[in-house]
Amino acid sequence: MTFELEYKVRLDDIDYMGIVGNATWLTFLERARVDIMDVIGYPMTRFFAEKIGAVVSDLNIKYKRPALFGHTVKIRTSPETFFSKGVVLRQIIENVEGQAYVEAQVTMVFVDSVGLPIPMPEEIKAKLTTEGDPLSQLS
Secondary structure: OOEEEEEEOOHHHEOOOOEEOHHHHHHHHHHHHHHHHHHOOOOHHHHHHHOOEEEEEEEEEEEOOOOEOOOEEEEEEEEEEEEOOEEEEEEEEEOOOOOEEEEEEEEEEEEOOOOOEOOOOHHHHHHHHOOOOHHHHHO
8 A cells, every 4th residue: 555645845844955955855754654653543642652663774765856945745655565573665755746856665663662673563564554545534
């Protein structure tokens, strides 16, 4: 299943060159992952209550083109591979014409309150693979 979210590039997203800075792309990717958890019914407050987390253990990112203030970016996130302790996600940030700004592969590992790996919650795995349009709740 692919999740799609849109954000508008704000003034605080751009760097001294007037483009979205390298670190901001990582923030956009993280924002999309957090928002997806909200949509599937596993908001950060639930993570905190259950004393678990999902951390990035590996990230590969390719920058394709710059984005400017006011541009709308679409972030598409799809699970590629599930493993016992997490998931590998493919995330693509593109413009409204479908041209990629950034392509990333992100490995997420679930951890307990002291940072040790734990099995991925089955509920999250099930909802990441469910057919339908869970993002319609964002409208």
